Amino acid sequence: MSFQARVVGWIKKIPQGKVASYGQIAALAGSPRAAIAVGQILHRSGEELNLPWQRVINAQRYISTTCLEHPAELQAMLLKGEGVETIKTNSGYKIDLSRHRWYN
DNA sequence: AAGGTGACTAACA
């Protein structure tokens, strides 16, 4: 089973209304240092694999998408749609982890 | 098949 497959598996398990960080997923998938690789996977095939990519944010609890098709604004909207509060700040969209952090 | 590239992070200045 590839790292990618494990990552996908975990991401699918993130419950609605909860969020996890790239590093957290990487750790669950067996490579605590591969956070950036997780981002890579989502970046490329997150949408076509039908994953809840919006539930994955960075360790600073900010939305960190950059790609034009999936801007932070869209992610914030999707999260809001499932009950996750996003706070708009000058530096981006911040997530209220005290309420929405996903505990495994 | 070797190397470039990130939707990352933690550690510093």
Add this chain to the structure above:
DNA sequence: ATGTTAGCCACCT
């Protein structure tokens, strides 16, 4: 607090 640096590592070409 804010910006930079240097490890990270799997995916893609």
